[in-house]
Amino acid sequence: MAEAEQVRSKLGKTYPKSEVVAMQPTYIAELRQLSKNKCCAECGARDVSWCTLKSARFVCVNCAQKLRADAANKLKACSGTSYLWFDDEMQLMREANK
Numbered sequence: 001m002a003e004a005e006q007v008r009s010k011l012g013k014t015y016p017k018s019e020v021v022a023m024q025p026t027y028i029a030e031l032r033q034l035s036k037n038k039c040c041a042e043c044g045a046r047d048v049s050w051c052t053l054k055s056a057r058f059v060c061v062n063c064a065q066k067l068r069a070d071a072a073n074k075l076k077a078c079s080g081t082s083y084l085w086f087d088d089e090m091q092l093m094r095e096a097n098k
C-alpha cells in the first residue's frame with residue numbers, strides 16, 4: 001500500500017493530506033469567525049481577507065499584496081480554495097485573535 005500523501009504547513013509541520021483537506025470547511029468557518037470585527041493590522045481597513053502568519057494578524061487585500069513581496073510574512077487567504085490551512089497555523093491564529 002502506498003503511503004498517504006503528506007502536505008507541509010507554512011510553519012513546517014507535515015500532515016496527511018486527506019486529514020487536512022477534510023478539515024478545511026471547519027477552519028475556514030473558524031477564520032471567518034476570528035476575523036469578525038477585525039481591522040487590517042497594517043492600514044486599519046475594515047475588509048480583512050488575508051492573514052500573515054508572521055504576526056498572526058488579519059490584513060486587507062491591498063496590504064496582502066504588499067506584504068507578499070516578503071515571503072517571511074507567510075501570507076494566506078482566509079477563505080477560498082487556493083490555500084490549505086493546517087492545524088498548527090490555526091492554533092497560531094486562534095491564540096493571537098481570541
Ligand SMILES: [Zn+2]
Pocket residue numbers: 040041042043044045059060061062063064
Ligand atoms: Zn490594509
